[in-house]
Structures are given as C-alpha cells and as structure tokens.
Amino acid sequence: MKFIIKLLLILIFCGLTSCSTNDKRESYLIGFSQAMTTDNWRKEMNKSMLVETSMHPDLKLEVKDAKNDVQRQIEQIDEFISKGVDVLIVSPIQSVPITPVIEKAMDSGIPTIIIDRKIEGRNFTAYIGANSTEIGRNAAKYIISHAQDSTKVIEITGLQGSSPAYDRSAGFRQTLDSIASIKISHTINGDWEKASIKKTLNKLLLSGLTPDYIFAHNDRMALGAWEVAKSKNLQDRIKIIGVDGLFGPSGGIQLVKDKVLDATVLYPSGGAEAIKLASLLLQGKNVNKNNILNTVIIDSVNVDIMQNQFNKMNEQQNDIEQQQRVIEEQVATYKSQRNLVKMMIGLLILLLILIVWAVYLVIKLKKSKKGLESKNQKILDQRNKIEEFAEKLKISNEGKINFFTALSHEFKTPLTLITTSIESISESTNQNLKGFNYETKLIINNSRRLLRLINELLDFRKLESGSFRIKPVKTNIYNFLQNIYTDFNPEAIKKSITLQLHSHDKDVELFIDQDMMDKVFFNILSNSFKFTPRNGQILLTMEDVAEDFVLIKVKDSGTGIPKNELKKIFDPFIQASNNNKSSSGLGLYITRQFVELHKGKISVSSHQGAEFSVLLPKGKEHLKEYNPGGVSSEMLSQNSNVHFQETVLENESLSQLKHGNAEKMLIIEDNPDLSHLLKKKFRADYLVYLSDGTDGIEKALEIIPDVIICDINLPEKNGFEICAALKNDLRTSHIPTIILTALSTGESEIKAMKAGADSFVTKPFNLSILKESLRAVLYNREKLRYYYTNRIDKVEDEKFDNSEQQFLRDLNRIIDKNIENAEFNVEYLAAQLNISRVQLYRKVKGILGITISEYINSQRLSKAKQLLQDSDLNISEIAYMVGYSSPGYFSTSFKNKYGFSPKQFKS
Structure with a gap:
C-alpha cells in the first residue's frame, strides 16, 4: 500500500513539474545605474528603457537610482558587478570619481555602456548620447543668426565637474568667440535645478544688467531664468534658450510653444538606443564605441511639427504598452489555468488515495492507538533522557579518557625499558656489569x-x-x-x-x-x-x-x-x-x-x-x-638537572653480530631507546633492521624480513594500518608480524587480529615472553612451509582463505598453464604475478623454504609422476610434455627426487 502511494505521488510530481522545465528559456540581466530621477528628462530615459526592454522577452532590466550621490552610485555599480549582470549601463554623476569602478566592471568581463555623460579614459564598451559640444554650438549659432550688434549673453552652466556642462560650455564659447559683436558678459554656475541660479541672476538684473540672451544648459534652469526675468518685467526683452526639448506640460517643447523660451535644443535621452545596443552585445555582434544621437534646435518655426511627432510617438508607445499588458495578462491566465487543471487532477488522485488510506488507518489505529501513544511517549521520554545524559557524559569524560589513555602510553614505554633492562642484568651470570651500561642508563633515564x-x-x-x-x-x-x-x-x-x-x-x-x-x-x-x-x-x-x-x-x-x-x-x-x-x-x-x-x-x-x-x-x-x-x-x-631525560643512548656499538643466512628481523618502533634495546637483545640471533614508523612499509618491502615487530602508536600510520598494508601486499603477506602496544584491551587484540597480526604483546612485556612469541610465530611459519612443500599437488583443492593460499593457487595455475614450455622461466612467472624477480624469490623462499626454480622443477616432476602412473605415454613424450628439453636430464631429475628412475617407476 505504501509503495503504491509513493509511486503515485512521484508520478503526480513529475507531471506537475515537467511543464516548468520545458518553459524555461535563457534570459539576460541588464543593470542600469541612473544618476538621479529628480527631473523629467531622466524619467523619460528610464521610461524609454523599460518600453524597449519589454520588446525583448529575453531581457530583464534592473534600475538603481543613485539620487545624485557619487558614493552611492559607486556602491550600486559594485553590487551589479557582484551579481554578475550580463550588461552594465551607467549614467555617471561625475566623470572622474566613477571611472575606477567602470574599469573594475570591464576587468570583470562585463560589457559596459556609458550613457549621457562620459568618463575619464576610454576603458568602456560603448558610449551613447548626444554630442554636448554640438548642443553648445547649436545654441550659439541660433544666437548668432538672430542677434544684432553689441549683443550681451549670460550663460547658465550645469553642475561643475559633469562632462555635459563642460562640453556644452566649450562648444558654446568656441562658436561665440569668433563673433566680436557678441559678448558673454556673465556666467552663472548652476546644479541643473532652477533654484540654484535664481539668486545670482536676480542680483545681476538688479545691478542694471539686461542681457539680450540667456543660454541655460537645461530647460529647468531656463524656466528659472524666465521666472526671474518676469519678476523684473524683463521677460519680453530677454530671449532665453534651454536644452532638453522634452515633450509634456512642463517640457521644453511646451515652454517654446507658450513663448516662455525662445528656443530649446533637443537633447535625446538615448534610453531605447542603449537597450538596443545591449541586445546587440548579448547577441555577440560588434557595435561602435561612440554612438552620437542627433540633436536639433526647436523654436517657434518647428515647435508644432515636433509636438505633433511626439504626440504620435506617445500614442504609439501607449498602444504598444497596452498590447503588451494584454499579452502578459493572457499568458499569465493561460499558465495559471494550465497549472490549476494539473493541480486539480493531482489533487483528485491524491484525494482518492487518501480516502482509501484513511479508511485503512482508522480501522487499524482504533485498536492500538491509546496503548501505543502512552508507550511511545514513555519510550521517547526515556530515550531523550538517556541521550541527554550520554551526551553530557561523553563531553565531560572524553578529554579525561584521552588523557589517561595517553598517560598509559607515557608510563608503559619507560616501564618496558626499565623492566627489560633489569631482566637483562638479572639474567647475566657474569658479575661484571660493564656490558650493561646501556641498560643501566636506560633505567636511570x-x-x-x-x-x-x-x-x-x-x-x-x-x-x-x-x-x-x-x-x-x-x-x-x-x-x-x-x-x-x-x-x-x-x-x-x-x-x-x-x-x-x-x-x-x-x-x-x-x-x-x-x-x-x-x-x-x-x-x-x-x-x-x-x-x-x-x-x-x-x-x-x-x-x-x-x-x-x-x-x-x-x-x-x-x-x-x-x-x-x-x-x-x-x-x-x-x-x-x-x-x-x-x-x-x-x-x-x-x-x-x-x-x-x-x-x-x-x-x-x-x-x-x-x-x-x-x-x-x-x-x-x-x-x-x-x-x-x-x-x-x-x-x-x-634546577640544573638534565632536562632531556629521553636522550637516546648510542655510546655502545649496536652493530650486527649475526650475518650470513641468519633470519632478518624488522623492528618498527618510534621510541629510539626501546628500538635500540631490542636490537641489542636480538642481534645475536637475527639480522636486525630498525624503522621509526615513517618508512616502515617501504623498509619491509625493501628487505622482505622473516619477522616483523611493530608498535601501535607511530608518527604517521599506526601499527594496525602498517600491519594491514603489509598483509594485503602480495610481496609481504607471508611475513609473521608481532604487535606491541600499551593497550591491553580485548578490542585492541581484535583489531590486531583483523589487521592480520600473528601475535599481540602488551607493554610492559617480559623479554622472555617476546622471545617465545617470536619462536612461536616462526615455528608456525615453518610448519606451514612444511605443509605446503609436502602437499604441492593439493594446493588447488584447499579451501583456506588466506593470501599465501591464494598466492600458491595463482603460482600453480601459471606453472601448470606453461608446464610444457621448455622456455618457461622465473622472469616470465614474475611478470605474470606483477612482482619483481627478487621479490618472487624472497616470497617463495619465505613460504616454502625452497627457491622458485626448485619449486617449478618440483611441479614439473609431480606432473610427470602423475602421467607415468595414469597414461600410456612413453618416457620421452612425458619429458617433453612437462617442459624438459632432454629426456636424459628428465630421468636424472626424477631419480634425484623420488629415488628411482622413470622407467622403474612406470614398471
């Protein structure tokens, strides 16, 4: 029942979500940092951008208003960069401060379009806007064309530091400088708003100055100049020229038509053009770096024509917006209805399932609800209390457990050295203790x-x-x-x-x-x-x-x-x-x-x-x-006691005493005192090699020892890990390993056995016990070697699950497969087993006590003995079948192994 419900829920979920995945399309985000929106011209820019964006379904526009605050605009652009917009559009407040963050956007790989005002340098993708210098020239040309002799002009500039104000003033002055009869008598610095120029202009007019023309860098300041002139009844004597030419009740076009302004210079916002430019960039197309918008003088001659054009454009724009709203409403309605239908179908199926399941649960739960609730609550309360207590106990005791565990290691290692040294001294029959200087110093230290x-x-x-x-x-x-x-x-x-x-x-x-x-x-x-x-x-x-x-x-x-x-x-x-x-x-x-x-x-x-x-x-x-x-x-x-009481004493020679065919012992112990003491005790019977644990595995693979003594607590890998690595390696899996540890818990012994250790000795240990453990593991290895060498032909049938057994199975399989090949040799066999010839020799010698060549020959003779007994082949045929190139050599080898010739055995 539960499986059916889960399956149905999965099918419903897949059906409901499939449509959303199919409807997804790639979209792009355009970030626009607007300098301010306090004037109609910039509002018109924003509006034209939004309208143009709506024409591109794959574009999304996010507008941030800097409110004429340079620092805020820098922070807003940084936010766009962090968000990773696909295209960045910026209308700078001031050129110089905004330049570094524009360069940062370009360095981040974001195409950047500068609109209206320029920045320092040319590190941007494209610039779009009217030519402010040309606007200044057009205003000057208009004055020249209408002026008479001895014409006085007042120029009202925009905010100092902004590139439009600088460029308009430069174009205006350059053009008027060529006409001697026209003179710019005064310059008033405004901030684009009419309130900023009224006081200064009022003073000039009160001083008796009556200019013929006033050129204001935008229509708002031009309107402010007209209001001041009107207050002095000079509105008919002074001709005022503005810039922007916006459409609307308080726009420049309406001011010209109402004869408030004599003329205005059209300054297109470029909002729609900026979005078009961004769309081309996202399509991977090349665009011009400088995109200059056309401008024109609007005066009484063409003001009606311009207003009619703007009216038609406004009507078309309103129609487009209305159509887009209708389309969006229809799309939203379609999606909601489609999702609603799917949801209703899913809910209907789910309702049927829930009804069936509810009936089943009501019947079942009525019988055991009360009893189970009380029992479950009791169990839950007990479990919470136990978990809370266990967690507190774990936190409070974990540090102390670790402390006493580490302390036990600290105590047991010196105790081992002391007891072992004392045993060595006590077992000596020679009363001269000069040979025990090493042990006595270990005891003291x-x-x-x-x-x-x-x-x-x-x-x-x-x-x-x-x-x-x-x-x-x-x-x-x-x-x-x-x-x-x-x-x-x-x-x-x-x-x-x-x-x-x-x-x-x-x-x-x-x-x-x-x-x-x-x-x-x-x-x-x-x-x-x-x-x-x-x-x-x-x-x-x-x-x-x-x-x-x-x-x-x-x-x-x-x-x-x-x-x-x-x-x-x-x-x-x-x-x-x-x-x-x-x-x-x-x-x-x-x-x-x-x-x-x-x-x-x-x-x-x-x-x-x-x-x-x-x-x-x-x-x-x-x-x-x-x-x-x-x-x-x-x-x-x-206080001048010897601080370093753990210095390794190496003043006695610990060179090897046992040479020749002596068995090799590897001691892996990071305590130098203990490792050198063990070497001193065993050097008479073994070739002893030492490792501090950092190279234990590498040294074992290098020398292939006959026995390994390994401590648990080592610098890099612990004894369990080293033992497991050696036991899982074909080259060293046969080597008996004795684990030394300060932990005498059953858990540690189990871990040692799982790692493949052959024996487990705890510290402090009796040296005799360690020697007996060595003798036992080597004796057991010898018994296993005897077993293998006397049951060579039975190895394939054994069921023992150990690495030596598997190694011999693989060894016998390869030898049996190539037994007829007289060219079959040790090098080929080692290559098949993926080990070197030396490692194969040491491995076979360690397990069987014979060389690999002797083992191959033994397998050949064993196979020959079987063929002599069970087949009618002659002796020469059998010799070639088991890989002997000469029947005579085969007969000699057979007699040396079994005591009689092949002919005698067959008869």
Missing part, C-alpha cells in the same frame, strides 16, 4: 621520565585544588635561561637543531619561583624539540617591554599548531590534531597556570612554526602575598 610524569600529575592535582603556593626569589633571569639552554644543548647537537639564546640586557632580575619557571621553560622547549625537524632552528630571546615587564619568546621552525586549535592549546587534556606522539596533555596547561601564578601572561602564535611568548612583571609588589625573599643561588644550581 626512564626512571627520571616516570618521576617527571608523576610530578606533572601531582602539580595538576595541586593546581586543581588551589593549594599551590609559589616561593619567589630574586633571580638573574638571563643566567636562569642560560642554565636551561645549556641543558638542552646536547639534544640540539644530537638532532642537528640550531639552538640560540639572545638578550640585549643580561642583568635583568625578576622574583620567580625557580622550580616552577624551570618547568615552564622545560615544557615549552620540550614542545619545540618535539615538533622541530632535523636541521631546524629554535630561538630563545629575552627583551624588556616598557619598564615593568620582561618578554621571553621561544620560536621554532617546526610544524606549528593548527590555527583553529590555538585557543585550546593551553586547556587540560588537549593535544593538537597534528601531534602524533603520545603525551599527557597537561604540560602546557600547567605552564600557563604557573605563569599566571606569577601574574604573568603566556600566548602562542603559529606561522612557519610555533612561537610561545611569556610576559613576566618586574619587581615584587605583585607577589607580596607570597613574601618574596632574596637571591638563592642554591636553588639555581639544583
């Missing part, structure tokens, strides 16, 4: 390491309980740091790390608890050494900050700390995600607490390594609650 971990735990406990009190003494901080630097210097030399200490003032004295601050800088430097690679650099610097503080920095060139973890790095139980080495996660937490107990601050940054900054205040007023005392040189000397 790892005992100190355990003591440091225990002290760290005790410090954490005291900090948590708030019972820590510091014992500040006056200390030369440079000498204090020099002492720590000296202790770390051997480790720096050993790791080829450049360790430097710099200070401009070596006489700075601070009141500090020397034991605490010793731990602070030990933790910071230990962290730097842990993550700084060989040939890296660690820089310890000290400098005064103002007069009251000393800043101590530790900068390393290591792997650094992920930026999203910098804020949490000083929290307890926290380790950075790039820290693959086990640690308690308390060191940096205790460091911060100790610094803050000294009223100081510690911070960390990470850029091409980590940089820790410790800011400590001078003086002792901040520590007066602890009664700071005098200088204590004894404490300074006591």
